[in-house]
Amino acid sequence: MKKHISIIGVPMDLGQSRRGxxxxxxxxxxxxxxxxxxxxDYEIHDKGDIEIGRPGKEEEDSDGNLKYLKAxxxxxxxxAVAVNKVVESGSFPLILGGDHSIAIGTLAGVSKHYKNLGVIWYDAHGDLNTCETSPSGNIHGMPLAVSIGVGHSELTNIANYIPKVKPENIVIIGARSxxxxEKELIREKGIKVYTMxxxxxxxxxxxxxxxxxxxxDKTDGVHLSLDLDGLDPSDAPGVGTPVLGGISYRESHLAMEILEESKLITSAEFVEVNPILDERxxxxxxAVALMGSLFGEKLL
Structure with missing residues (x-):
């Protein structure tokens, strides 16, 4: 990993229905x-937050079953523009969410720099819905589908290229909802999934x-997209869509340590932290402790 890390915050809550x-x-x-x-010993450049506008109520269902599509x-x-600049500068992009819809922009900014970007999707959910399959219309359940080129053109065309990642370069870890x-798309596209x-x-x-x-052997960079709801709610209660029976805190540290040892990870985002629903x-x-392990923190 690079010794320079650039942090970008994305205070987005429009991709889902629970505020905070x-x-x-x-x-x-x-x-x-x-x-x-x-x-x-990393040099940290905090780039601040992407400004997120507050659309009016009339914009909520701006295109059928897609809530807040325009925003x-x-x-x-x-x-995507901000992440692209970070990668061009030679710094490691570390994105802080915000709901998981932000992965659409993150991957659009990262993927253009790689011929075969890999993605580890650490999450209780597949986030492979479309406007046709989504029960809620919440875009935070769609970013992985969008990134493989499946979904509304206004989302799949972010940064003017499709797709951002090939289905065979994705690994979903922790799925249990x-x-x-989504199941049909996983089978159709041959996406590798490790359920609980x-x-x-x-x-x-x-x-x-x-x-x-x-x-x-088949990727030239790997992006880690870690949704805190991948962990069990007993360890990560402050998430909008908790699912019982998740990955433990200890298992997650181990996972991050193995990724650090692999030297594969070239960008990362940590999403869906909701302080309103959290405990102190x-x-x-x-999330910060897991980042420590991902970036090489050791006990001894």
Whole structure:
């Protein structure tokens, strides 16, 4: 990994229906992310936050079943530009969410710099819905579909190229809540998924080693998109869509440590921290601790 890290906050809450996740970047900063990474001898450049506008009520269902489409699209374009500049500067992009719709902009900014970008999607959900399959119309359930070129053209065309990532270059880890349309898309596209069944059966070490081996030879960079709801709600209560039976705090540290040892990760985002639903900023603190492991923090 590079020794320079550039942080971009995206206080976005329009991709889902529970308010509060827009305060996620502030909560993560308050939990000491800059200080934690500086202790690991990284030079940190905090670029501040992407400005997210507040659309009127009449814009909520701006295109059928897609809530806040225009606002999410605009923020994605701005984030793509900001992330692109970070990558061009040679710094490691670390994006703080905000809801998971921000991954649309992150991947649009990152992927143009790689011929075969890989993605590790650490999440309880597949985020592979479209406007046709989504039960809610919330765009935070669609960013991975959008990034493989499936979905509304206003989202898939962010940064003017499609797709951002090939389905065979994706690994989803921690899935335990998939809609029927997502299951169909996973089968159709051949996306590699480790559900909680595989994690329990194989163990996190095996899952991560297999994921690294799967991506190592066919990608020239790997983006980590970590949704805090991938963890069990007992460890990360401050998320908008908690699902019981998730990955433990200890397993998540192990996963980050294995990724650090692999030297594969070239960009990362941590999303869906919602301080309103949290307990004394516990989830943001967990996010920062996991970042520590991802960037090389060791006990001894």
């Amino acid at each position: 996740v827009d305060m996620g970047p502030s909560a993560i900063r308050y939990a000491g992310v800059v200080e934690r990474l500086e202790k690991l 999410v699209s605009k923020a994605s374009e701005e984030l 998939l809609d029927e349309g 069944h595989e994690i329990d059966r194989l163990g996190m070490t095996k899952v991560m080693e297999e994921s690294v081996a799967y991506l190592k 900023n516990k989830t943001a603190t967990v």
